[in-house]
Amino acid sequence: MWPKSSRSMVIAGTVIIVVVLALDAYTHIVGLNPFATSYQVLSPPSFAHVMGTDQIGRDIFSRVSFGTTFSLLVAFVSVIISVGVGSVTGAFSGFFGGKIDRVTSLAFDALYALPPLIIAILIAAMIGPGIVNTGLAIGIGYMPQYFRVVRGIILSIKERPFIESTRAIGAGYGTLIFHHMIPYAIPSIIALMTLNMGSGVVDVAGLGFLGLGLPPPTPEWGTDLGRGRDFITSGAWWPSTFPGLMIVMSVLGFTLLGQGLDEVFRSASTKQKEKF
Amino acid sequence: MKMKRTYVIIAAIVVIAIIGASFGYNYFLPSTTTTTPKQYPTIVLGTTLDVAVNLDPGVDYQVGVLNLNNIVFDPLYEVPPGIYPDVVLQPRLAAGPPVVSADGLHWTIPLRQNVKFQDGTPFNATAVKFSFDRLSTVQSYSAWLLSSVASVDVVDMYTVRFNLNYPNAALEGALTMPVAGPVSPSAVQSMGNEKFGALAVGTGPFKYVEWVKGDHVTLAPFEDYWNQSRVPQIKLVYKIYTDSAAMKLALQKGDIDIAWDYIATTDYQSLLADPNLKYANAAEGYHVWMTLNDGIPGSPLEDVNVRKAIEFSVDQKEISDLAYHGLYPPSQDTPFLPGFYPKPSWDQYKPTNIAKAKELLTAAGHPNGIDVNLYFTPIIYGKEIPDVAALLQAQLAKAGIRVTLNAVEQASFVKNFRAGNYEMAIGIMSPDYPDADNVASFIASSTGSYSKRVRLNDTTLDTLVQQGVSTSDPAQRAKIYGDLQDRLAGLAVYVPLVHQANYWFYRVASVTGVLSYYFQYSPWWTLQATGQTSQIISSELQVVGITVTLSPPTFKQYANVLTSTGNVKSTAS
């Protein structure tokens, strides 16, 4: 059914994500406290503290696994926002065409011209930190992608006979777009969303690293590893290393899953095209 | 396949050759000492304090440039070396103390004669007037320091008269700031303000040679400096780093000779253990504290007993130990710094007493504790601030005070803090110029910008501030400011946390004469290359400093190089 390599990618991706979430759940179940300070300042990894402690004696393992919640949550918010706004505007713009389409495309092209991180930095500086705020700051930069993809798909199926016939029997624009056309875009959107979860996690960490992320003392991977920078020259490598490893793992999971899904949907749609 | 492989091999050889050659030149050839066109050895001083605007003393107001301009320009007065119970200023470019008119509105100041600017032109009263008038024509971040002065008159070639808008005994202190350092009129007129900002000209012991933006400033001795006991013997390079870790590595490698402000306290450990390094230490710099706003309607902090409960709950020692690794000592129980008539009035809240805090809260009608918001900004006051916030949150929680932490980025924080919108905030307090009134009017008078941050409005304090600035008798001032501190402590709007302590590490093999004064800007004319013989009078080198009791650093795996009592004296070496 599915090509072998994409099957293993999907499986591998899912497994990794499950492991990451399991670690997070473990922290909550066992009741680890990522905020508890102690006088064991900057201790290297040991049995008591598997990943060592940070500069005010907090256990890094607790912070790293607790931080999963925040990173994934913010990434999720950013994806929802970018998908929501980008896809809907893309669908309408592609469907109605004409001047609306040209102006909207221009606006999104302008947005596309800026690297998403810069947009995120400006907006994060403006509205301040917070789960929704940071998610919004990141999400805005990814809207153009969904706009383009959905618009492209809508454009390609706009002229198909079944659309005309559906119009002929009196279907409203809303039903037409949402019920009949957007479903064609869903496979591409889903793969893109999964990949953007990975990008979202990296961007949250990037903002945190630059000092614009979730407010301290929230355990966030980017903020923690950014703070850990100051201790590298004193020989404490663990505050920066472990959060980074978690970032790589999570992103790897989402990327594998996303690319695998992308391949799956691609081969599925080629088969579908052959049917027509 | 073969051809491709050849390309790859060639590319690899080229890359390895480049890296290898780089190594060779840097590490196997003898290192070239910086050749200087003049005969002076070069001392490189590293810092993370960039020149934010430019080198014009009438414009910039950032710590780095203030220190540079202190050695390139001569303010009219200066803080004498050392630390005294009260600060008595001595003349620098002035020839004597100011003569103040009876109504306090006219200050006549005699000027030193036979002084030249670094471009050879003579210094006189016209130059002083010119420098002052100039301030209103440039975009100045420092002119506000002299806002009490309406105009400056030339009485004769070596006498000026400052005409004030209102009587201000603190003006003498303001005149120790580089903004009051006369600039060369001919230099300004020939270069224009913009170019002057790039290479300003004054009368001081050093002169600017070059400024490469964002990288370094080079200064050379001004051989015709009027005070021959302060003529420098070295060329000074002020090298700018953007992060303290890189600067620390540079010090350890020998790329720089002195690591000036700021190395993060966490980096001190390996430096303390390094046998090639020593440090000069001054105890009191700025003060880190928490503010409690008494004027926000509906806030539990409106009740002074609630604020006192908070004072009782804070454990300054834990903050000093954990957030600052014992290197910034816990507060000495007043935000007033030595030289400004300190009185430990806040020791009524010592030792930390959670039971008492709960008692006060219950008596105030909050048996189940309260909910409050603490605001802070993560970077400009030091990287340790978020850690301080986390510690405060945990400490106050023990008394039933539930603190919500709010990290605000810099610009919003400053704006809201100044407007008095923050229920509780972490800030730093540092005086601008050496006069007790600068601190008192800042934090106790209802018009002071710090008082506004806590919405402090107390007529008794206002009267005391007024009295303090109207008299210059030290005994009287001591009494007035003592009463002021007692009252301020009773109002519990400030919770002093820790004092900054400077540690300026330097390489023993390359430089001597590194001094760290409390509050006085760094006297870098005392620096000499190790082994250099010079004729600088060494009286300035035998300064007695203040003792600082430091608790041992808390890194378990690093050797504890402080003595068990941790006593440190500030001396030259």
Add this chain to the structure above:
Amino acid sequence: MRLRTFILLRLLLTIPMILILVTVVFSIMRILPGDPVLAVIGSRNASEQQIEALRHQLGLDKPLYLQYLGYIGGLFRGDFGYSMVRLDPVTTELAIALPATIELTFWSMLLAIPLGIYSGVVAAKHVGGKIDASIRIGSLVRWCVPVFWFGLVLQILVVQYGLPFPIAGQASSRMVGVPDVTGLYVVDAVLGRNPQALADAFLHLLLPVLTLGTTMAASITQIARTNIIGVLGEDYIKVASLKGCTDERVFQKHALPNALIPILTYTGLQVAVLLQGAILTETVFSWPGLGRLLIVAVGYRDFNLIQGCVIFFALVVSVANLIVDISYAMVDPRVRL
């Protein structure tokens, strides 16, 4: 339509796009709480009147629309305004920081493109095999590593193992005798015939270029591999094989050139990613380029400087996209519609 018309239209379209961008950024800046004056002396004992006076001097109290019109007017004359914190023209600040970023990105791409293409080629040639799998996995994992963390790890390794590489900055402090001609340290060292400075410049470039270069190489590898596999499956390749060309000749003369164009155009579209990566790399290594300038400017609310940096980045990305679109249009006439 004709090629010339197409190019002209695309160029013209860029102008309103940049204008929209400038307006959006301008509005964002003015909505942001705080201003440069507060950022510089807000924490001092300056009174409100004094701060207002300074705002007046900088022209910050003029009505917004006047400030906006003044700024746009200035843009058309090439005047990006004054940096309110540094009190000198924004163009000066940009000019000082630009060479550092150019140097970093240039050497990074010089590493990334050959490395990426070569890995892609090797993988494509062994498609389905172990080598292909390891290259795929390797580039995928590298792609998932955030650029700033990779840089940090390199710094950690250097410190932990005491390797003699510099971990920050563009040059050591004792470089004398290097003329400031281009601002590109490598070029200037060559011009100044100073081998020690040249060596120093390369050593400081090593870690940042490794960081940014391998980051970009990861995505180039994947694209190269995909494209080459695709090309190898084309009919004309089969024809060349049947004609009797050796595998290697087929590859070099037919497959590689055809695959190269889409790979390079894809690389052109990655300029935005490159700039993003440069911002983060510059922060990690304290590299004095435009990325770091932007971060500092945001902290200081230096409106004009922020706007200047953002416009510059947007221009670079737009020009890169423009070049890509034009080259597509030259090759494929259908695109010009």
